[in-house]
Amino acid sequence: MRCRILLAVFAVVASAQFARADSPSVTAALSNSETMVGQTVDLQIKVTGPGDAQPPEEISINGLEIHATGQSRQFEMRNFATSSSVTYTYTVLPLRAGRFTIPPQTVHAGGRVLRTPELVLNVADSPSQPTTTRPSRGAQSQAAAARDLVFAELIVPKKTAYVGEIVPVQIRMGFDPRLRPSLIEPPEITGQGFTSQKLQQSGQTSETVNGRPYEVVTYKSAIAAARAGKFEIGPVKAKAQVIVPRRRPPPRTRSRSPFDLFDLDDPFSDPFFSNPFAQIGERRDVEIRSEQVQLDVKPLPPNAPPSFSGAIGNFAMATDAKPKSVQAGDPITVTTSITGRGNFDRVNAPVVEDERGWHKYPPSSKFKQDDEVGISGTKTFETVLSPNEKKQALPVLAFSYFDPAKEQYVTLRSEPIAITVQGGAAASQNVAASQPTPAATGRPAPAAVAASKPQDILYQLTDRGRTTESFAPIYVRPVFWVAQSIPLLGLLSFLIWKIRRTKINNREARRIAALQHEAAELMHKLRRKGATPQEYYAEASRVVQVKAALASGSREVQPNMVDAETAADTFKLDDSSRDQLRRLFEQSDEWQYSGAHNGPGRISPENRREVLELIENLR
Amino acid sequence: MNSLAVIPSEAKRSRGCNSADGVRTLALVFCLAFGIVSSAIAQADAEFAKANQQFAQGDFKDAIAGYEGLVRTGQASANTFYDLGNAYFRAGDFGRAILNYQRALALEQHHPEATANLQLARDEARALEIQPGRAERYLHFASVNQYGITATVAFWIAVFCLTALIFARRRSAMLIFVSVCCLLALAISVFAIYTLDRGTKGQALAIVTGKDVQARLATADTAKSVLALPPGSEIKILSTRGDWTYAALPNDLRGWIPAKDAERVRL
Numbered sequence: 001m002r003c004r005i006l007l008a009v010f011a012v013v014a015s016a017q018f019a020r021a022d023s024p025s026v027t028a029a030l031s032n033s034e035t036m037v038g039q040t041v042d043l044q045i046k047v048t049g050p051g052d053a054q055p056p057e058e059i060s061i062n063g064l065e066i067h068a069t070g071q072s073r074q075f076e077m078r079n080f081a082t083s084s085s086v087t088y089t090y091t092v093l094p095l096r097a098g099r100f101t102i103p104p105q106t107v108h109a110g111g112r113v114l115r116t117p118e119l120v121l122n123v124a125d126s127p128s129q130p131t132t133t134r135p136s137r138g139a140q141s142q143a144a145a146a147r148d149l150v151f152a153e154l155i156v157p158k159k160t161a162y163v164g165e166i167v168p169v170q171i172r173m174g175f176d177p178r179l180r181p182s183l184i185e186p187p188e189i190t191g192q193g194f195t196s197q198k199l200q201q202s203g204q205t206s207e208t209v210n211g212r213p214y215e216v217v218t219y220k221s222a223i224a225a226a227r228a229g230k231f232e233i234g235p236v237k238a239k240a241q242v243i244v245p246r247r248r249p250p251p252r253t254r255s256r257s258p259f260d261l262f263d264l265d266d267p268f269s270d271p272f273f274s275n276p277f278a279q280i281g282e283r284r285d286v287e288i289r290s291e292q293v294q295l296d297v298k299p300l301p302p303n304a305p306p307s308f309s310g311a312i313g314n315f316a317m318a319t320d321a322k323p324k325s326v327q328a329g330d331p332i333t334v335t336t337s338i339t340g341r342g343n344f345d346r347v348n349a350p351v352v353e354d355e356r357g358w359h360k361y362p363p364s365s366k367f368k369q370d371d372e373v374g375i376s377g378t379k380t381f382e383t384v385l386s387p388n389e390k391k392q393a394l395p396v397l398a399f400s401y402f403d404p405a406k407e408q409y410v411t412l413r414s415e416p417i418a419i420t421v422q423g424g425a426a427a428s429q430n431v432a433a434s435q436p437t438p439a440a441t442g443r444p445a446p447a448a449v450a451a452s453k454p455q456d457i458l459y460q461l462t463d464r465g466r467t468t469e470s471f472a473p474i475y476v477r478p479v480f481w482v483a484q485s486i487p488l489l490g491l492l493s494f495l496i497w498k499i500r501r502t503k504i505n506n507r508e509a510r511r512i513a514a515l516q517h518e519a520a521e522l523m524h525k526l527r528r529k530g531a532t533p534q535e536y537y538a539e540a541s542r543v544v545q546v547k548a549a550l551a552s553g554s555r556e557v558q559p560n561m562v563d564a565e566t567a568a569d570t571f572k573l574d575d576s577s578r579d580q581l582r583r584l585f586e587q588s589d590e591w592q593y594s595g596a597h598n599g600p601g602r603i604s605p606e607n608r609r610e611v612l613e614l615i616e617n618l619r
Numbered sequence: 620m621n622s623l624a625v626i627p628s629e630a631k632r633s634r635g636c637n638s639a640d641g642v643r644t645l646a647l648v649f650c651l652a653f654g655i656v657s658s659a660i661a662q663a664d665a666e667f668a669k670a671n672q673q674f675a676q677g678d679f680k681d682a683i684a685g686y687e688g689l690v691r692t693g694q695a696s697a698n699t700f701y702d703l704g705n706a707y708f709r710a711g712d713f714g715r716a717i718l719n720y721q722r723a724l725a726l727e728q729h730h731p732e733a734t735a736n737l738q739l740a741r742d743e744a745r746a747l748e749i750q751p752g753r754a755e756r757y758l759h760f761a762s763v764n765q766y767g768i769t770a771t772v773a774f775w776i777a778v779f780c781l782t783a784l785i786f787a788r789r790r791s792a793m794l795i796f797v798s799v800c801c802l803l804a805l806a807i808s809v810f811a812i813y814t815l816d817r818g819t820k821g822q823a824l825a826i827v828t829g830k831d832v833q834a835r836l837a838t839a840d841t842a843k844s845v846l847a848l849p850p851g852s853e854i855k856i857l858s859t860r861g862d863w864t865y866a867a868l869p870n871d872l873r874g875w876i877p878a879k880d881a882e883r884v885r886l
Contacts, residue, residue, distance in 0.1 A: 331750070333870055361745055362847035364872065382870060384747065457708050457736045460674055464667045465698040471725055471885035473816065474764040480771075487775040491782065498786040 024049025313342015714850030829880030
């Protein structure tokens with residue numbers, strides 16, 4: 001029962017909703033009720049309900065040009081109720097100043113006749129006629145028509161600034177994409193009394209401005225006023241070349257272009273754009289100008305701090321030093337980074353507040369910008385300081401700038417950096433010590449001048465000294481290489497002598513080896529039993545000669561020259577051995593030279609043993 | 620027969636005459652050369668004395684011209700460069716004063732007067748110096764020429780010792796020790812020569828002689844400045860392109876400076 005009741009309620013509510021949705025309604029609104037001559041506003045007529053609404057095709061009001069530019073449809077569902085609405089958009093272009101009333105317009109929707117509310121538009125007179133202002137229809141040329149399809153805009157975010165303050169500016173240049181433009185002269189900010197930085201292109205976007213599509217190129221720059229007063233910044237001027245269709249002779253027979261919103265003889269209504277080969281387009285130069293912008297420039301307040309060098313903006317400072325332990329006179333590189341936003345071209349190195357006891361050398365700087373125009377970034381200074389005396393900390397560095405936001409001067413000071421300075425006199429506190437004294441460096445100095453450094457240069461030398469001295473190192477002078485021939489010759493002589501000595505030693509060694517071999521052979525023969533006495537004694541005496549020659553050493557005695565006495569002397573034999581040796585040589589001679597021996601035809605074993613013992617004992 | 624006997628004696632006499640003539644010619648040439656050299660030395664001494672006199676009279680411009688003349692004719696010495704540096708100092712050209720003191724020290728490393736005046740001129744000009752590396756600082760107690768002589772002596776001793784070792788029947792410990800020591804001395808000397816010759820005080824050392832010299836990032840007067848170089852500042856020339864010189868600067872920086880604004884210390 002309860003379900004049935006709920007179902008019935010739902011059906012009643014739903015039918016009521018549908019019934020409400022079926023009754024059409026209309027509203028109208030202007031995008032802005034205040035405008036200027038030449039500046040368009042949008043008129044929107046919204047019809048809620050059935051989709052067969054018929055909006056007014058033309059709205060004719062004297063002093064206004066109103067043209068339909070499009071429509072959009074929306075569907076909405078709320079609490080199970082659906083609704084649809086159609087919004088018809090019209091562009092309103094005021095042609096003259098004044099108060100205009102847009103009367104109620106008749107809209108046919110859902111078989112009913114609806115009327116829009118009455119709207120009021122206040123149009124002010126334009127201070128200057130911008131290029132986007134439409135010239136009279138009858139006189140405009142094709143080039144003028146093309147000029148209507150471009151615009152330039154100078155955007156200055158500040159209306160007041162200080163002398164020297166960097167003010168960022170933006171330039172927007174819009175082109176109808178069908179113009180296929182190419183810049184002949186890049187945009188330039190004209191005007192006097194200020195300096196501008198180089199323009200940097202920062203992007204390109206597609207935008208719809210007043211119902212028209214544009215390719216908008218954005219440039220960024222910065223300006224700085226050189227003096228106080230009121231300035232007119234701009235206009236921005238540029239020249240571009242665009243393609244427009246060649247003008248056709250009247251009568252006009254072509255259809256109206258959807259781009260020709262205001263029936264202004266839009267050049268893109270030309271069939272050239274639907275068929276480029278049907279007609280040749282032509283290039284035309286158009287000048288693009290923006291409106292001027294006023295800038296009120298105030299002078300800097302008086303009583304600037306001593307370290308102020310003209311920097312205006314907002315900055316922070318960081319300081320470091322290297323090395324932190326030095327000898328007196330040695331350089332310390334102090335690195336100071338100024339980070340922030342402002343006129344970095346006027347940011348100078350921080351000043352040393354108390355230079356007593358220090359030598360300061362000219363600083364170097366480098367700037368790293370963080371944006372396209374260089375008004376924000378980090379400027380790094382490297383200053384070389386050299387202590388003349390013992391110091392415990394670096395001097396304080398000060399940097400001053402004017403903060404336009406606070407409208408006052410700000411002085412930044414570095415934190416004291418502890419250092420160690422060795423050598424040199426201790427830092428004195430009196431004023432006399434503040435006079436710059438020559439630095440005592442680690443360089444070698446003569447004993448006469450090291451103790452107390454002269455205030456003036458030393459005397460002239462009247463002795464000219466050794467002349468014709470050369471800066472060339474000794475090893476590239478010819479005399480050096482000529483001199484090398486002396487040890488080289490010595491080395492060659494030494495080598496020759498050593499080689500000769502080696503050869504001689506080798507010959508002696510070969511001779512000794514041959515004698516040793518011969519002695520061994522003979523000993524082997526003597527030990528055989530079949531030898532005749534003639535052979536035996538001859539070989540025995542030869543062994544003695546060879547052994548004596550070997551024993552003679554460096555005297556190089558020839559074996560054939562050795563007799564019994566020489567051999568005995570060589571081996572330093574006693575008398576009995578000497579007799580034995582003498583007998584051996586006599587018997588050998590007898591057997592050798594007598595032809596026949598009177599003794600036995602064989603040698604007795606005793607004699608053989610005796611001879612062998614004698615020979616073996618010869619050492 | 621007589622005529623035949625005469626011919627050899629004539630020839631002998633003729634040969635003797637020729638030999639005597641040669642000796643005489645040689646002696647003449649020697650005397651002539653000696654005379655020319657002596658005259659040149661005497662003339663150089665006279666010019667040097669004259670320049671000194673002009674300096675004493677405060678005529679620094681003429682004194683500079685006199686000393687420069689000696690340098691041009693190859694009659695320069697460490698003392699000449701020192702005196703020339705003094706003349707430039709008095710004339711207020713600290714850059715060239717420092718340059719000539721450096722030249723005096725390049726010829727004679729331990730020139731006490733040049734060392735003292737160089738220090739004074741640097742202080743006056745606030746000239747920047749290139750800090751030598753640690754190795755260069757330690758090796759700087761001797762000059763390149765002294766290292767050169769040491770290297771040469773060590774080389775020859777080592778060569779003789781090694782040769783003796785090759786031919787010796789037994790390896791002598793003393794020879795080996797001497798060889799190793801000499802080779803070590805040779806290596807150290809060669810390293811020292813290389814380090815000093817290519818170091819901050821080596822062949823590439825130059826002195827800024829121009830005024831208001833800015834080292835720049837590129838070879839253009841409008842290029843960004845790297846470092847302001849007071850006269851007398853040291854630079855180490857790395858390369859030259861047209862009218863610009865690329866150089867290592869004090870504070871471990873590098874940049875381009877006009878070639879006319881710096882002169883090499885070693886001529």
